[in-house]
Amino acid sequence: MSKKMRLAAFVTAGPGRPGGWRYPGSVPGWLDASYYHNIARTLEDGRFDLAFFPDILSVPDRFGGSTDSQLRYGALGSLRVDPLPVMASMAAVTRHLGIAATVSTSYAQPFSVARTFASLDHLTAGRSAWNIVTSFQESEARNFNLDAQFDRSTRYERADEFLQVAAKLWDSWEDDALVLDEQAPLFADPDRVHRIDHQGQYFTVRGPLNVPRPPQGYPVLIQAGASSKGKDFAAHWSDVIFCSHASKESAQSFYTEIKERAATFGRDPDRIKILPSITPIVAPTAARAKELAAEIFELVPPLGGLSTLAYHLDVDLSTFPLDERLPEVEVPGVEGHYHEVREITERDGLTLRQLGKQYGGRTEGDFIGTAAEVADGLQEWFTDGAADGFTLQVPYQPGGFETFTRQVVPELQKRGLFRTEYEGVTLRENLGLDRPARGEWTTRAGGAA
């Protein structure tokens, strides 16, 4: 089989699942560089395409308007180290692994973000990726001079213009602008470095950037859009799409829809890699894997899971009775997570309390079993048009990455589904993506907003 699976690892620079940090195999090293270095080496040994860091700009308080449950249970976002310096640090001890950091377009300026990623792309020799988010928590807005966040439509309009400006800045140095002729002298050719003179609705930026064009042209762009606007944005801009599905069927339908949207925007659907999230639990026997899943599940405090879900949905779940089913609600947050949660609630008849535990300990796609069984499941999604590869989540860090790398990766390699050596130098090369030519942004800009 020649078509290869892509593998990303979802790494949290802080506790991930609210039960994970309680597991004996978990190491609470999120504040230490060596923690990330170890994970980076493990992933590179496993020939992963990239490490993917989510982010959030506040301690969430969407459950009861308080940060208490988030902090008490170590739920998502209770502690979150800035992923950008983590990327630079991990890159210093690896040579091939791509590294993606999440940065919001709602609370940053395009000159700064374009410059940081251009710098990171040079410093990593073309291994940087940007997971673009627009942020959707009131608590984030309140850390940035606002009483309330921008509405969704404003966020996506701003994001679209943000990306246009960033692409113009990455293009502001022609690829051969840096001459370094000591004799002439000619350091950089002024005729090949251009102002961008952007004047838009949200941003006015003159340029040029003070960093030459990135090795990858643009960093790899990642998006996780589940809303209709989000899907358009993702189909327009993304090289990689991160998503979350409770079943192969819903993953297939998302996969088909995104590839079709991309085609209508004039993009080659093969140039967008869709990597659904999985959380496998692997053990020497199927029985031991089930036991392990139960042990980890047991460690999830229901309120820790619920406060994470409240954050994801952007709905204050503390206002609903804990021992009844969650009614249908309006979800301003991540629609994909809501669809997943509804599917699980209906299927298993869960009360809100049970849902909290389930959500906090969730293992999407039910990849629980031996390495061969997990590989079977991944192979099925991959060959049945549900995924171009996967984003590996683990119930606890860093052990979950080690187990998958030592046990599942060799199984995938044996079946010819996954690389045994890195194919290229840059992340784009390893992902099988072209280096965007200067000016390619013009074919992507607008329309998505």
Next chain:
Amino acid sequence: MSKKMRLAAFVTAGPGRPGGWRYPGSVPGWLDASYYHNIARTLEDGRFDLAFFPDILSVPDRFGGSTDSQLRYGALGSLRVDPLPVMASMAAVTRHLGIAATVSTSYAQPFSVARTFASLDHLTAGRSAWNIVTSFQESEARNFNLDAQFDRSTRYERADEFLQVAAKLWDSWEDDALVLDEQAPLFADPDRVHRIDHQGQYFTVRGPLNVPRPPQGYPVLIQAGASSKGKDFAAHWSDVIFCSHASKESAQSFYTEIKERAATFGRDPDRIKILPSITPIVAPTAARAKELAAEIFELVPPLGGLSTLAYHLDVDLSTFPLDERLPEVEVPGVEGHYHEVREITERDGLTLRQLGKQYGGRTEGDFIGTAAEVADGLQEWFTDGAADGFTLQVPYQPGGFETFTRQVVPELQKRGLFRTEYEGVTLRENLGLDRPARGEWTTRAGGAA
């Protein structure tokens, strides 16, 4: 002698002096992580306190309203990699070296900056420093949605409030807030993590930060204030002051003034380390050092030096005749550099063209000679109350750092003027600075603006 000199190295993440990149010993590796790793190792071998990265948020165009001379001659700011990821990358290959990055308070948000430095301080295990600038170039404002920059008084008011917010955020987690009790479970104690609810003139920030209190309490704070407002700001906030003087006498007068101002603000003057910039040129004989200085000087394109000076002074020097002396001018930019330039112009009777060459190739303090002669000069400044140590600038990178480390550092160590081993773990410990207690910001806030 028990009192020890402090040494910082001024490292540019891009070309520094406009002649430096033309020198055969220069390596144009500013886009590669290995370039910074090599410099970091050299400085750590030399027991330097810290590497110090300047920064600017545009390609300067202050000479004739165009970026041409900056780009053509590789003058300051023509290319500038973001120093924050460089810091993280250098820290990954060192254990003791402190690393300072410049970040402007005029074009960033305090939540983001406080979080990035808290993250870096954890990832470096307490070796981070922030060089606080307010930015003063029109070209920077134009990359951030503005037609014109804030006036100086607004910049310093904003900077003072920015620092207050940052300090509150660093204090928002009590030192023992992260509990990590898996049994309880109690990840972090909600009673020891606090909102800051800051509402000021420039910023509204709720907090808490999503990163625990930094190992150093606050990162080491560095400032280079030469204006009266700048000196007040520096005397208020700084742990380390970076400055530039053409003579021991002017350094002494600045040193005395800052220490006195600090005392009037209720601070212990010994807790502020003043490190004037030096650019020594060292060779086995005094004659060879003079020759080397002349060779390097020869490589400076006068217009490269002038466009750098135009940027530093924030004055369009293209409007003055090149073969006459620079008249007295109003300087909105760095007053310290202007005083230095006037001193040199008068003393040596230079035309503007000559001044450009002189400024581009300048070696402050005239430390040119053998290692012993350079050490004599440093010792004199140090013992005569002109400096607590020095910020080493080099005519070309990375060779200049290697020469100083191999030749001058052992001479200083032999005389008991400089450490042979690092004394502490954190940068504060090595600099002989206390770890600020939580709430210390209240004694520093206000007043400086």
